Each structure stands twice: as structure tokens, then as C-alpha cells.
Amino acid sequence: MEIEKQAQYLTERLSYIRDIFGNKHNESVDLLASKLEDYRRREPQFTLRERRAAVLTLEDLFDFVEKRLETELTPMDMVRVVRHPHRICLRDILENVYDNYTEIGSKDEHSIDPSMVIARAYITRRRGKRVINQSVMVIGQEKGHGEEFRNGGSVKPWGNAKALHYMQVAETENIPVHTYVFTPGSFPIEETPGAAQQIAANLYGMASLRVPIISTISEGGSGGAEAIALADRRIMLSHGYYSVISPEGAAAIEGRLQPGERAAPELVETCAGRMKITARDNLHMGYVDHVIQEPCLGARPYHYDFFRTLRQEILRVTDEVCLSVRGFRPFRGIALRSRRKRAARGLDFEKAYIRWSLAPSEQIRLVNKRHAKYRRLSLSVVPDRTPFAKRVSGLWQEALWGVHSLFKHGLLQRHQQKFTEYMDEVQSEWVLFFNRVLAPWRRLRNRMTRNASRISMETAKQLTELSEWDDNQEQRGGNWAYVSARAKEDRAVTCPNSRIHGCLDLWAPDLYGEFAGVCTNCGHHFPMEYQWYLHNVFDQGSIFEFAADVEASNPLGMEAFESKLAEAKQKTGHKSGCMVFEARINGTWLLVAMLMATFRGGSVGAAEGEKFIRAAERAKRKRFPLLAYVHGTAGIRIQEGTNGLIQMARCTMAVRRYIDAGGLYIVTYDTNSYAGPVASFLGCSPYQFGIRSANVGFAGPGVITETTGIEIPPHYHNVYKALARGHIQGIWDRREMRFNLSQALLTMGGRNLYYR
């Protein structure tokens, strides 16, 4: 019986190996199959002893071949390892790594989202004879060995909302958060709270969560992974992958496939290799801190030794994070170094107790360290071509602004404000007193001069005559400072709503000139160039661009991308898809980060992310409001792989620092804005506005239908729908953007705005 079980187990091992290597022909696999077949054929003639010996020999052969196959694994094989239903899942980890746990809010399919599992767990450690249970909040996606209701670990927005909620609970309880990333990506639906908005909220929340976050990545698919993966330490399982897009998705883009078409396996294989998605690649690029070695061909639920290694690593890393923010620096350094050495010698972390709760000062240090860590990431792939002298003078200026802000806003203004408040009180009292005293005299004067009072000619004119357009007013009477080149064409343009609203054809010089690209009948906004906004929204001549020499690059060395990038640079005259500048609106200074749809679809890569962060930091230093004007964005730049994906977390953290420091952050969406940026640094703004006829969302209709099978009604991503779902806070007419922005600056948030 025992031998039969072992033989059965070998058959399962063989079928697993075949699954991993897909359709590829491999001699070693054939050898295993023939040996197993041979054993099956001869088995009835064997005695018990012979049978046992044959199975043991086969087991040895399997071990040997698996070791050899391990060295031949390609990135795409690893993707198949991770997606295999035999792959370890979160519940296996909860069972084997933690000593006890209580699942929160779910029992199999009875959950708000069965693909997100949350558990309160503890790990038992010993200090001398004392046994200590250290609590943690475990959060992660659950693939459930192929259980259908788990949705393959693809979490719906409400699942992510639940995760954020329990992270905040952990913060209240002052216990660490352990997250486990097992997701191919987020479930891309816009139903409230919305895939993008919720991921943005999670990133924003995790950016300054005041407890240690340790994240372990097995399958890190894009935004879905980011929703719980922003952490103080990121561990990756050696056979896992962490990528901005699935290899199939990358192949579809690379091969320019139409929806419904399937990419050739060779192209998928090549893309998986090029995207640098494996643990080793990510460790090399610095996006994960440690890699845990898995057994040959990936960890499965019966690899108990692996769970022990994982447990030790989780303990070590959580201790390390807590120790790194504790006490004086010299002692902390010694403690950390000594633990690393002892870990190498095989220290059992269960027998060494470190407190995981943090004091308030330690919490602040923890958050600061997290921000500093992410600020450093991906810098190496952003070439900054700013001349040395300019860079030095820039640094010098920054330092001066820092000092200036500290004096003006930190010290002087605080006292000045108190003085002003006091003077206001005195003045109010004085006016009241003065009015009382002078009241009889005024009455007398009014009686004597009643008939003599006359309205001036100017006032009479203002009150009785029709007003005229002033070129400085919001709509300038159609005399725009910038007129699109399309206005020079002598042709008619049809409004896309003409069939529904019966709009008449518009003459291009009118439409793109005086009408500012707005249909006079239905108000449909035709897309306009970003230059239109630069010239018509901000005060004339007030734009001052900086960091223009930060350049978009091709960090993964993708074929053909280099030339496409060069083409985009030449076409737009910009070195990246993000332009950052200072500008004025009605005399009020603000900082603007603009994503240009004309530069590679407005996609965000490492350069764009870096420029956005610099803008947020400059706004914080100068105490300016920050506006993100999204002329259009297609998402994270796929060709940059994880270098692009990490910008979601980096930029959101920069926004968090800026808002926490008292800034006002406004986002305006124009044309089409989708995916990563909306699901992070744009979507986390409390004040988001859409220009009419814009589309805002997470994934486009084609992607939603392909991944979820749900058919999407037309205009699903329209700003009005986004407003109704609560994603954005208002819709602006393009022609009134200047006025609305100006009003927004005067009426919205931010305690540190200098003009208050």
C-alpha cells in the first residue's frame, strides 16, 4: 500500500513537470516517463522487496532529474510554476508558517471577496522559559489551489478595501502586517469603490502606515500586487514573478494583436525573458530585498522544509525592520550586524525574542525610512542630462528655498498670523466704537447732502450698459492665446454625438479656434493639444519649466523600443512624457506636472515618475499648490517592466509626503486616463476633476471583456459615470478651466498654502 502511494506520488510529480515545461520537448522528461512506464509494466512480476527497491531508485532518479531541470527553467516556466494549482497558496502559509490563526471575514466562498484572505495570526517565540505569542495581521490574495470562487487571486475593489481596513486595524493595534502577494492582477471593474481608486487608496494608506509591513511576493501581477505590496521589506520567492503585465499581455502588445487573437508561444516566451520578471532580476534591480530559495521546480504544499525557511525568514525580516528603527543608531547597527552573522550560522529566530510593537517615535522613524527607501528606487535607470553647473546651482537653490520656507512659513508667518488675528480683533472693536461715536454726525450730514448725492458716470455706465468680453476673463470671448494648428484647415468636422443630439457639422477654424474644440450644440469636447492648456489656462509668460533634462530611457533594452522612444522625443521636442513647471493663475503660483498623451500615449516610466516626484518635492519646499494635469495617460510604460511599475508606489508616497505637509493636490483628467497612474498617484488625490468628454478608468473595455468576460456598456469610463461612481469630484468645461482652477485654489484644502 505504502509503495503504491509512493508510485502514485511519482506519477503526480511527472505530470507536474510536464505542466511546467508546457509543450516543450525535453529528453529528461521523456526519460522519467519511460522509466515510470517501465516500472508500471514490470510491477506485477516484482516481489515486495524488488518493488520497494525499484520505487526508491525511481525516486532518486526523479530527484536528480528535477535538479537538472531546475537549471533549465526559463522565466515563462516560472510563470507556469506560479500559476499551477499545486503551487503553495496563502492558506498553506497560514497553516505552516504561523502557529495559529483566525480568518477574518471569510469562510470559503462566504466572503465579501474570497480572493482576498485576511487573518489574525501569531507566531510563538521563546525567551528563556517564557513563551510569547507575537501577533500579526496577515493579508494576501488566495488562489486556493484552483478553487473557482477564488477567482484566481484576482481581487475585486471591495477585497482591496477590506485589506486596507485591516491594515488600519493593525495600525491601531500596533502589530506588524505581513502581506502575501498571489495575484495575476486586479479584477478590472469600475463598480464603487472602483479598481483604480481602491488601489490608489491602498497605496496612499500604506505609504504612511505606522507599523512594519513585510511583503512576500509569489505572483506579483501589476496593480493588483501593488495594492498590498508597498512594504518596508519585500521578500520574493525564488520561482515567483513580479511584473507590470502578464507575458501574454506583453506579447499581445509586442505582436500588435487584435482582441481575441492569441500570441504565439515563442513570442510569449521571449517577452517573459525580456521583461525581467523573475525574482533574481527584481533583486538585481533592487525592487525586492531578499529572495527565498524554493525547492526544485517550485514550492508545493508538502515541502515542509520550505515553510520552515519561510518562517525563519519572515521572523528575521520583521525583527530587522523593528530593530532598524529602535534605539540609538550605534547599538542598532551592532544588533543588526550581529543578527545577520548569527542568521548565517543558523540562529533559530524562534528562540530570540524581539518586541514588534513600536513606540510613537519609532513609528515616525519607520515611515520616514520607508519613504527614503522608495525614493532611492529606480534612480539608476533615469539618466539626468542636466549640466553639472546647473545641477549644483539647482541644489543650492533648493537649499535656499528650504531655509526661506522655514523662516517665512515656519517661523515668521506663524507669528505674523497671530499678530494679524490680534490686529483684526482690535480693528473690529475700533470700527464698532467709532461708528457709534460718529453716528449722530453722519445722520446730520446725510440729511444735508441727500439731494446732492449723484452716481458717477462710470458706475451708471456699468449698471445700464451691456458688458463686453475682456481678454483676461475666463473665456476671452473666443480670443484664445493659443489656437490649434487644426484650425487652419478648411474643412467641416462632425460631432460624434450628431446621431443622438442632431449636432450640425462644425467648421474646423471655428471649432478648433473660437469654440476651443467644444461642440456648440451638445458640448462634446474634442481632444485638444496640451499647448492649448499651457497658453490658455496659465498666466501669459508665467511658465517656468524645470528638470527638462531628465530623460526617458529603455532600461530593459527592449528591441525596437529605442527607436520608438527616439521618435517620440523628436516628435514632441520633450525628453519624457511628463513636463513639470511652475506657473501662475491670476497671480497665484502653482506647480504643475503634466502627462502628455502625445509622448508614447502619456505612459509613465521611471523618468516621468522621477519628474513627478521632483515636482511634488519642489511644491512642498516652496509651499505651492500642486496640479497634476493629465492630458492623457495609457498607464505604466510596459517596456520598462518593474522599473515603471514601482513608480506607482514612489509617486504616491511623494504625494502623501506633500499632502501630509499641508499641500493642496489637484488632479485634472483630460482625454483618456487609464491604469497604473490613475490607480496610484492620480487616484489618491482628494480633489480630482475631469474635463468634459474625458474617460477615466482602470482597464479599457476590451481588456475588461477579455479578462472578466463581462461586456461593458458604451461610455462606461465617461467622466459623468466616474462622477456618479464617486471617483472624481467634478466635471469642468475646458473653456472654464482657468476660472475653475483659480476658484479651486481659493476654496480647497491645504493648510500651508502661502496665499492663505
Add this chain to the structure above:
Amino acid sequence: MLDISAVLEEIQASPYEEIVVSAPHSGEIIFPEKLFPGDEVFGPSGTWKEKDGDLLATLIRERNPQPILCPKKGEIVVVHRELHGTFVQAGTELIRLRHFLSREEVVRLILKRALHLFCAPERAKYYFIPSVDIKIKVSGPNVVTIRDGEEIFIMSRMKRETPLRYSGPEGVIYAVYFSHAQNVDAGQPLIGVCPPYMVKQVEEVVMRVQTEWKVRE
């Protein structure tokens, strides 16, 4: 008295609806190169008819190309290719296509000829009066017999609710063409009334259509 079988035979003789696609406004007309008589063309598709129909022609006015799209699935009969590249006036026939009738369309066509249609006098929302409404909800419309001058509708418009009397021959309500809380345009049929002696005959024809009508794929 209407001979329903004759109507059915007439439809069977020409089991299609001929659609004339004409120029919506003046302009230069360009036909696609690969569009010939006998070709099958498709109308708007998708759950919300969000996918456009096939391109039949392009009409260019003031350098603004306007696509003329296929309104319904059918077969091209005539393409006025002699107009290709010329300036046409609004209303000029461009393409003629045959839309082959489906079972539902045949039934609807027969019923519209066989039944007395009572139409909406103005654009409004229409409801049955409660007593009729209950009967229809419980046992279907065929059990309600109405006669001339009987009050059976409530016309709801601009927050005013006015009773509406039926006018026409006595009969049972065979078909209801409006739904709850939906605006009906003036002149659109509300109900189809069938004289009691014809009910059986109509039902038979409908059954025949459902079973015998061959839908052309």
C-alpha cells in the same frame, strides 16, 4: 374581413423588406471597392448595438468624410456604382438591400395588418387602469375584452394623469406594444385589438409562422 392566410402567402412570396439607403445630405460619394450585389452586409451589433454596421459608402462634404453604415442585416441588391466619385444631392438612392424577415418580424407584420391598432394620441407614458392592469398581469392580455368608449388607459404627462378612452371595434387585447414607465411617441400603437371571432385564426397563423417560417441565414 381580412384574409390572414392571404397576407401570409403575400409575405411568403417576397419574404424580405427592401431598404433603400440614400444620401443623408449632398456631397461626393465614394463606394468601397469590394461591395457588390449579392454581398451580405450586417447592421449594428453588440448588446447595446454599440458596434457599427458595415460601411456601405462614404459621403464627403467640405472635406469631411461621413461614413454611411448598414442599418440592418441584409443582402445587397443594387449598388449605384455609376455615382462613385460624383457629387450627389440629398435623398439620392445609393444602395438598395434586402433584409430577410425573421419570425418575430413576420408575426409583427401580420398582427399589424390583422389587428385593430389603437395608437397613442400624444407623446406620454401610458398605463392600464388598475382593474385592467391586474387582469393582464394575472392572466395575460388575451382575457380582456374592450369595447368602444371604454376607459382603459391612464395617460401620464408632465405630472398630469388623464384617463383615455378606447375607440374602435370591440375585441380582446391581443398585443401590448408599450411597457411600464416608457414614453410612447404620438401615433405609435399602444395595443392591438382582435375581434373575438378572429382570435383563433390569428393564433393559428402565428403558430404556423413560428413552426414553418424558414429564416434565411
